[in-house]
Amino acid sequence: MSGDDDKHRPDRMLQAAVFLCGLAVMGIEMAASRLLAPYFGTSLFTWTNLIGAIMTALSAGYWIGGRMADRHPRHEVLYRIILAAGALVAAIPYLTQPVMALSVKAIDKGEAGVVAGSLLATIVLFAVPVVLLGMVSPFAIRLASRGEERLGNTAGNLYALSTFGSIAGTFLPALVTIPLIGTRRTILTFAAILIVVGAAGLARRAVAAAPLAVLLVWLAPFGPIRDASLKNQGVCLMEDESPYHYIQVLDKDGRRLLVLNEGQAVHSIFEGRKVEWKPMVGSVWDSMNALPILLDKKPGSRLDVLIVGLAAGTMSKELIHFFGKLYDLHVDGVEIDGRIVEMGRRYFEMNEPQLDVHVMDGRIFLARSERKWDLIMGDAYRQPYIPFHLATREYFQLVRDHLAPGGLMSINVGSPSLESPVATRIVNTVSAVFPRVSVLDVINPPASHFNNYVVIAGDRELDGSLLEPSPGDLCELVVGRSNNGWLGSLMARRRADLHSAETHPTAGVLEDDRAPVEVLTDWIIFEIASGSGEKKS
Secondary structure (H helix, E strand, C coil): CCHHHHHCCCHHHHHHHHHHHHHHHHHHHHHHHHHHHHHHCCCHHHHHHHHHHHHHHHHHHHHHHHHHHHHCCCHHHHHHHHHHHHHHHHHHHHHHHHHHHHHHHHHHCCHHHHHHHHHHHHHHHHHHHHHHHHCHHHHHHHHHCCCCCCHHHHHHHHHHHHHHHHHHHHHHHHHHHHHHHCHHHHHHHHHHHHHHHHHHHCCCCHHHHHHHHHHHHHCCCCCCCCCHHHHCCCEEEEEEECCCCEEEEEEECCEEEEEECCCCCEEEEECCCCCCCCCCCCCHHHHCCHHHHHHCCCCCCEEEEEEECCCCCHHHHHHHHHHCCCCEEEEEEEECCHHHHHHHHHHCCCCCCCEEEEECCHHHHHHHCCCCEEEEEECCCECCECCHHHCCHHHHHHHHHCEEEEEEEEEEEEECCCCCHHHHHHHHHHHCCCCEEEEEEECCCCCCCCEEEEEEEECCCCCHHHHCCCCCCHHHHHHHHHCCHHHHHHHHHHHHHEEECCCCCCCCCCECCECCHHHHHHHHHHHHHHCCCCCCC
16 A cells, blocks of 8 residues: 555544544443443442553553654554454453353452452553553554644644544443443444454455454353353343342352352242242341331231332341241332333342332432331442432431431441441441331351441330240231241340440441442451451451
């Protein structure tokens, strides 16, 4: 290809290449977060590693691209770079599982492995293609400005085009391609775009590359993005992606588990009905059956319960099983992710007539509702974080405004101890709104770095003796009606775990204007990873 041919090449092709490469950079970065989430979660550490690695690769690309453009200022060199970037991007979905599998050992070392593993995976999968894409803008400026004096105007126009492409690449995956065709096909779609641009720029007909592009899009690897068997979590029955989560339903020894993102926590459990259904699942949700008992309502009366963070309905299923015949029970469950609700109905038998499900953010639901509930239970997590807007003084005031007389609220807090920065501030914040605050300790096995602390609040002191089954009392009546002795023995143990909350005046409270829940949680993770934050009972 001669230099004269280069001079007469239409500028529109170069402009389109810059725009589409900008589109691809941000589109790949957005999709990259979804590939990392099933293995490393969506913590601030993971996002920091992703953004930092991508920005570093782009910076290297700018530097290399500028030097190469001065040495080889030819259009064909630029389009070969774009074509190579497209080919490498197309390889990413096929390399994801083996690269991530190599990181599992790092994950098994704990939270420190998540930090190191996410950085390593990002570099291996995305660094080289992003370096190539970073080379495009300086190369295009060099080609477009040949013989021109208005270099600043040329550079500004091309950078504006690249930025507009990046803006489109931010919204397109989140709103269109990932929900419709999934993460891997989204990445392959951007790879196809780059391959077509590179082929067209090399004076070969784009039509010749189109069949290959379509083939790349629809021949995405089959099987789950994250193989649950790698960590002995069970067999994957279903995987899906939503605007909020990477979702898996697993089967492990007959139990169905709802696992989100990296799988560090189980969000719902269903024992199944193969032999005999067991309503208690051996997790924190079993202990939350203490809450209706602590209400001490007269049997046969109306009992309205709101669950913020329903997931696939484990908590609602236990409440309905144990209290559905004793009271005129109605449960409202709020879950922000509609796909999780669909999985709950399909795989977890979340279809009880006493349950109404609302697909909405929990705080928005409360703000729009004029109803009151006897019990409002909070268990919303995007592991490892409690959403900050569901842990502030303003939120708990909203909860109190929606409690019926004598009602109780609760929030499940995962923390190494009650002295952790997150737990102390949540207790302080709840205490700033409610006159009586208690904590139910649910100590997890030593292998877990986090315990569960159920913070309970209302306008009256709780009577822990209600949890000790005695002839004729409410707890004994619940156990008898449910024909389940496990609940009685569990409640007897939980009586000793119920105590008044202690505030920490120096810790402060969480408010909408300042609620650093994510930073405080990250600090806990850092302490655990460094060995300075051992679990306390």
